[in-house]
Amino acid sequence: MSSSLNRRGFLGAAGLAGLTVAGGSLLTACGSGAASGKGGAAKSAKVKLPTYIAANVAAPDLAGNADGLDPAYLRYPKKLVKSVAKTPGDGKPITALTETFTTAPPAMGRNAYWQELNKQLGSEFRMTVVNGLGDEDVYRTKLNALTASDDLPDLVWFPPNQGLKNVPQLLEARFHDLTSYLSGDAVKEFPNLANIPDFAWKTAVINGKIWGTAVPYGRFGQVYVANSDFWKPVGGVRFDDAEDFLAKGKDLLDIKRRKYVLEPAYVNHVHMFSQWYGAPNWWSLKDGKLTARYETEEYLAAIEFALKCRQAQLFWPDPNLRTTLEKMGGGYLGAHVQSFPGLLSDTKMYDWPMEIIVPFAAESGASPKYNLGIGSVGFVGISKKADKSRVKTLLAVMDYLNAPFGSEERLFLGNGIEGTHHTRTKDGDVALTPKGEGEALTTFDPLQFLGNTPETLYTPGKPDVTRSIHETQTELLKIAQADPTIGFYSDTYAAKWQSLRSELEDDIKDIVAGRKPLSTYKESLKKWLRDGGDAIRGEFEDAIAKGNK
Template sequence: MPSSRIDRRGFLGAAGVAGLTVAGGGLLTACGDGGATGGGAEASAKLELPTYVPAKVPAPDLPGNAQGLDPAYLRYPKDLVKSVTKAPGDGKPITALTETFTTPAPAMNRNAYWQELNKRLGSEMRMTIVNGLGADSVYREKFNATIAGGDLPDLMWFPPNQGLKNVPDLLRAKFHDLTPYLSGDAVKKYPNLANIPGYAWKTAVINGKIWGYAVPYGRSGQVYVANEDFWKPVGGTEFTSAQDFFDKAKELLDTKRKKYVLEPAYVNHIQQFAYWHGAPNTWRIDDGKLTYFFETDEYLAGIEFALKCQQAQLFWPDPNLATTLEKMEGGFLGLHVQSFPGFLNDSNMYDWPEKVVVPFAAERGMTPSWSYGWGSVGFTAINNNVPKSRIPTLLKVLDYLSAPLGTEERLFLDNGIEGTHHTRSRNGDVALTKKGNAEVLTTRQAINFFGNAPESLYLPNKPDVTRGIHQAQSELMKIAKVDPTIGYFSDTFAQKGASAKDEVYTAIKDIVAGRKPLSSFKKEVLPKWRRTAGDAMRREYEQAIEKGTK
């Protein structure tokens, strides 16, 4: 097992593991009415996104598609192509602000991987790496302090969900508009950037302009992950209804042996239960009118089912459980919720039989749903103190960092130097060495937050597991829904959306735990959310959508 495991579940898999190309969904920026200036929605609707040109790499064993199905390789691809013909840098140092959620990388002067990266880039990559393990606010505080200080790096990662405010104004004041360099066919100068799907680029667009390089991340959202062995006594993880699930779960419950069915993350399970009833992806739109998922009957049904599960003691009793994966591996838990890239990371690191439970109909006649993610983990902007003449150089560097699986560049980026950081078996599969774990895993996560490749599926020496994951992803996409507000900007969402949602989640935990009545959700919780942020977000999104569709 690799020694440097990523601990923040919300970003699990952002850097991946040896040979596993993964990245995850964001929630901050999108095109639309920026609040401070008018006309943003109309301009964004007219903007030509970067032309999508799939990379010319060895054909995967299982194909992907432009909608977000990841290509899968059952063995590490042979006959790697060279996607970058020469070092993209100009010999001058490149500075970047980024984040990590794992063990700090060794300093550049004692990090052979980092030193080799500098050689291959043709410029020294000087990263300021913020470790965000403590709290979401850690990177935000560093970001804001950097802006206030005025000494901005060349490349600055804009995170997707850390509450940055006044983003449109900040971009106009401090960063280059990259539209002329990336819009339409202009992106073809950077083939690996052209390989990034359009749904990811939308997250780097505000007020009709492309303000950054969209850091690609898998489009698959959260998934319900089961330990298959746990469910074997009741016939496996196929369920005909919510009641069938409940009955089988009760049969497996064994409190004397401390064997429970569900991890104690109530709100995560509620979202999955709501999918069984056909819940929307964040917002539902009907005739131009938006309804947030909190406000739907499907979500309320999810809360009711979670309360039923809690009363039946199906949840692990300690709500602060810190060893979920260990309990899953040991057969003391049956299900937990994970980001899809985190699930890939876990599938590579652990050998217990993980399986995605695809949402099923709660009752006969219902149509289940599932939610796409955004396909991006934020975007990387270029400081406007950088001379315009250097912008193509920085984009070429990001193009190198975006090399997909099947290229010589990705083999190095994911695994370092052969013989030093990784070894290859006779069939070509890749394994990190002890030095690779210490240097590549830690350094690469910081890099992948501001420059990465679209997600591909490859788990070393686990072809059957890879095949099963690709099949699950295919099934999920059949019922997947898109958030209709993607591509539009709400000032209220940026400033208050996260905190207002957290208040609702706190109240929901109280309801499921029995500290508040279920009736309080409609009588108290929803009205407060609407007053605090919900109605304003709804109004801003509806106005932006209306302008953008005219």
């Protein structure tokens, strides 16, 4: 069982979207951004983020770096540190709202992992776990209901991509401002929170205040994952250009055997192709002026190439395919788009050979790029249902939940009780037991949206896979580009981005599917710019100009 197996849609979006924070009543509409409320952009730009202090754990076998390269361990560290000095809880129950995207965990009363978690925390940890598998509205609906009934728990996860709206107003009314506890050197009281990088903390800053503990996520966003065996008959996962990719795909297509080449997620593939042509991340910045990915010739070329692939029947014919990983493993699909953490999870659970397609030049003269993500899956707020006198206790609990890889706490959080949920092999690797798969993984999945460790590469029993992924990360970083708007704020973005994006990308799906001609994209883009794209551009440009003074 994989704790990330069914989270690929959620986590993939995390690399592409910010946090919704628009205004209105309750949490009922779409949006995306990192800060809002009128004038929130200017206020948030002035906030002093928590001081970063790297965790003192065993050195990795393969080093990471500040550019986003993840540290890698070929074996699980034998010498673990204790990252939490004392039991963080106060003996009183702690309530929390989170979500899972896999099998729900067994109830606390029959879950040895959960019971041990309570002992480790020193408080009974009462999680309300919403199962979002197959229903993107369920978490928003639950949070709306708890807000309306004035029954919010102590800890609430604010995800980055589920259309939550009115977050600034909700935070001001119902949540503790944590700026004084976390800004600058104040975070040193909570060493594991200090180990969270700056880029993750930016998503927790709204209207000039830090409203929660950031949930870290690696810098790598979506990746194009191939089954190496699938491509062997045409020379492997190596392509001269886009037309070579198309030609080799046609050679491998076997409709009679239900053997296709690409999963049917059209817009995700357009994103991958756009990197081959050298399109920007979400935006490019030149001389203080922003250009959106959508309005570039490179992105249009990617749509056109996706249309060619669909016309050649390379995509799986059923757009509602729910067994992509099984089809990939069985040799019935050759490539799919995955979130990077999803890939890490898949390598632990499947044995078919996964290989990332490093972006290559789509045509002569193209400069391929790789798009980095935002590095966070939201933040966790502390509601005013918890008395102010208890805030530091709850932050200490969050400090435990954010324990680093290489610590005793992280070994337990990710794998449960040794001898019950996992064993250690002669090489020191961690091997889950059936009880570990049934309890530890299913309980850890919702826990990791309340607190996580900065991304670390480790594939149990597969050191060669870990080394290969680290090498691929190194190659991707050579052509990586970040979104230049990260760390800056636009109120219109917060209010409208998700709906604007959804409407335009629905049109792109229709074009690739053949329901609309390619020529309609020009008008769709004009509407996107008119409805908010131009306003977002202008606000980001102003924020960037002020931030660079």
